[in-house]
Structures are given as C-alpha cells and as structure tokens.
Amino acid sequence: MDENKTSNNEEKKIIFSGVQPSGNLTLGNYLGAIKNWVELQKDYSCIYAMMDLHTITVRQTPADVRRRTFEVLALYLASGIDPKESVLFIQSQNPNHAELGWVLDCYTYMGELQRMTQFKDKSAKHAENINAGLFTYPVLMAADILLYQADYVPVGKDQMQHIEICRDIAQRFNALYGDVFTIPEGLLSKTGAKIMSLQEPQSKMSKSDPNPKAYISMMDDMNVIAKKIKGAVTDSEGVIEYREGDPAKAGVNNLLNIMSAVTGKNVNDIAADYSGKGYGDFKSDVADAVVECIRPIREEYDRIIKDKEYLMQICRDGAEKARYLSSRTMRKVYKKVGFVQL
Numbered sequence: 001m002d003e004n005k006t007s008n009n010e011e012k013k014i015i016f017s018g019v020q021p022s023g024n025l026t027l028g029n030y031l032g033a034i035k036n037w038v039e040l041q042k043d044y045s046c047i048y049a050m051m052d053l054h055t056i057t058v059r060q061t062p063a064d065v066r067r068r069t070f071e072v073l074a075l076y077l078a079s080g081i082d083p084k085e086s087v088l089f090i091q092s093q094n095p096n097h098a099e100l101g102w103v104l105d106c107y108t109y110m111g112e113l114q115r116m117t118q119f120k121d122k123s124a125k126h127a128e129n130i131n132a133g134l135f136t137y138p139v140l141m142a143a144d145i146l147l148y149q150a151d152y153v154p155v156g157k158d159q160m161q162h163i164e165i166c167r168d169i170a171q172r173f174n175a176l177y178g179d180v181f182t183i184p185e186g187l188l189s190k191t192g193a194k195i196m197s198l199q200e201p202q203s204k205m206s207k208s209d210p211n212p213k214a215y216i217s218m219m220d221d222m223n224v225i226a227k228k229i230k231g232a233v234t235d236s237e238g239v240i241e242y243r244e245g246d247p248a249k250a251g252v253n254n255l256l257n258i259m260s261a262v263t264g265k266n267v268n269d270i271a272a273d274y275s276g277k278g279y280g281d282f283k284s285d286v287a288d289a290v291v292e293c294i295r296p297i298r299e300e301y302d303r304i305i306k307d308k309e310y311l312m313q314i315c316r317d318g319a320e321k322a323r324y325l326s327s328r329t330m331r332k333v334y335k336k337v338g339f340v341q342l
C-alpha cells in the first residue's frame with residue numbers, strides 16, 4: 001500500500017464481514033452477500049474474512065474445512081473482490097479474535113446468549129454437541145467486528161440479532177471504560193430478497209440442505225444449475241405474478257427474485273414480460289440468466305483455485321494486515337481492563 005492510499009482509506013468508513021468455510025457456497029450466498037461486497041469496495045475500506053473459528057462450533061471434517069477455506073477465498077476473488085483494495089484473511093490467522101472474544105465473554109450475560117435464535121436452532125439441530133463455543137458464538141462474532149472498529153456489517157436478515165448483541169456488548173464496554181469501540185450498524189443487502197430453497201420455497205436456500213436439488217452451489221456444473229432451476233417447485237396456478245408474502249406463490253416469487261437479482265430488473269417488470277406465458281418458458285429463461293451470471297465467475301474460479309501459492313500469499317498478506325489493524329484495539333482493551341503492558 002502506498003502512503004496516499006493508506007490515508008485515503010483512513011477517511012473511508014470501515015466494513016467488516018465474513019463467511020464460514022462450511023458447506024458449498026450457494027447462489028444465495030453470492031447474490032445475497034458476496035456480490036454486494038464487491039460493490040461496497042468502491043466507497044468503503046473493506047475487510048472480509050473466512051470465519052473458520054466459528055466453523056468448528058459444529059463438528060467438521062478437518063480436510064474439508066481446509067479445502068473450503070481456499071474455495072471461499074477463490075470465490076471472493078473470482079467474484080471481483082480485489083486483494084489490493086480490501087483485506088482478505090483467515091480468522092484463525094489473527095489471534096486477536098480469540099483474545100478479544102475471551103475478554104468480551106466476561107462482559108456478556110448468559111441470559112442474553114440464551115435468547116439467541118441461532119443458538120436455539122443449532123442446539124436443536126445438533127443436540128449431541130451443544131458445546132460452549134456454540135453458546136458464545138455471538139461474542140466471538142462481536143469481537144470480529146469490534147476489533148476493526150467497523151462502521152457497517154453487511155449481513156443477511158438472519159444475522160441481525162447477532163449485530164444487535166454486538167452493539168449491546170460494545171455499548172456496555174464503552175459505558176464502563178470510555179470510547180473504546182465504534183458501535184457498528186448492520187447493513188442489509190441491497191440485492192433485496194432472500195433467496196429461498198428451490199424445493200421448499202418457504203425456507204432459506206442453505207448450503208447445508210440435505211437435498212442438493214434445493215440449492216444451487218457455485219461449484220455446480222452449468223447443466224446441473226439449469227436442471228435444478230427447471231425442477232424448482234412452483235404451484236398449479238400457472239400464473240407468473242409477484243405476490244409477496246403469499247405462501248402459494250413462494251416458488252414463483254423466489255424465481256422472480258433470483259431473476260431480478262441476476263438481471264437487475266424489477267420483479268414486477270419481469271413478471272409482466274411473461275404474462276400469458278407458461279412456467280416452462282419462464283424457468284428456462286431464469287436458468288439461462290443464472291448460468292450466464294455464474295459462468296464467468298466459475299471460469300475465473302477454476303483458474304484461481306489451481307494457484308495455491310497465489311492464494312497462500314493473499315492469506316499471508318491479509319493476516320498481517322488484519323493483525324496490524326486490530327492490534328490497536330487489542331492494546332486499548334487490555335489496558336482498560338487492567339492488564340499489565342510490558
């Protein structure tokens with residue numbers, strides 16, 4: 001980084017976000033998060049991470065975690081995140097996350113964590129492994145954000161409760177010790193609607209869905225993507241119309257939202273283009289549009305993923321920047337709570 005760039009970046013507001021390297025990234029992750037992150041690079045100083053510390057709150061196959069960490073990184077890069085503009089790093093490569101996480105554990109109440117929807121959902125889903133890390137997950141996430149004094153955190157709706165508790169913890173700490181942390185704000189994706197499952201359009205498209213027909217993985221072959229869209233659940237009404245909130249229209253709404261996210265056109269305008277036409281034509285056009293959106297990213301991804309040395313170098317540079325950027329906050333926190341500085 002040259003000097004001008006550094007001072008430039010310091011004036012920009014700070015964005016922090018991350019994705020866990022668990023499961024295959026879906027079209028939902030791309031349209032709902034990563035695509036938006038690429039655009040934010042223009043106006044903000046962005047820090048994006050692979051959240052591997054969070055991933056081990058659920059039992060994983062170690063080789064899969066390792067492989068997926070690079071897959072996530074390669075997908076960030078292929079989507080247009082520029083490692084010269086933004087900081088890209090692996091969470092576990094910056095020990096400040098775990099350290100601040102511990103301090104903040106001591107400023108977070110059991111009752112607050114017990115109320116977290118994601119904790120309740122995940123403990124129901126993994127009843128055999130309700131570990132303490134799963135419980136304190138939101139505190140580590142608060143540390144991720146507060147370490148970098150982030151102003152904004154682009155997340156999906158399901159993560160908003162975690163942003164709320166992060167703000168509560170930061171305000172509590174600031175009330176005790178003065179202005180240590182910037183109070184961050186959640187930033188809901190501009191892309192708008194949540195991308196839903198293709199098979200059960202009432203629930204979110206999830207990379208951990210046991211039915212692979214329910215989601216489009218960014219790693220799927222182009223013909224598989226087309227097939228999955230053509231097989232998406234709709235309804236028997238046969239009318240292409242956007243009716244938000246109508247459960248009978250959930251499948252069609254979802255396809256319209258997907259089409260809108262990849263083409264940038266408004267859902268109602270798209271629906272109007274198909275008045276009098278059948279689901280077959282519509283699905284086939286959605287399939288083409290999605291394939292055209294993913295194809296160039298995939299081609300770039302396939303090239304980058306083979307270049308391990310390049311990926312490793314980005315991780316090394318990113319980790320160094322992340323440690324540097326967060327060290328100031330860490331020192332301040334340790335001083336405030338009374339730890340000896342040598």
Ligand code: TRP
Nearest residue numbers: 016017018019020051054141144
């Ligand atoms: N909890 C987020 C998710 O599962 C991932 C995450 C961890 C995160 N730490 C973060 C997102 C900090 C934004 C900021 O999607």
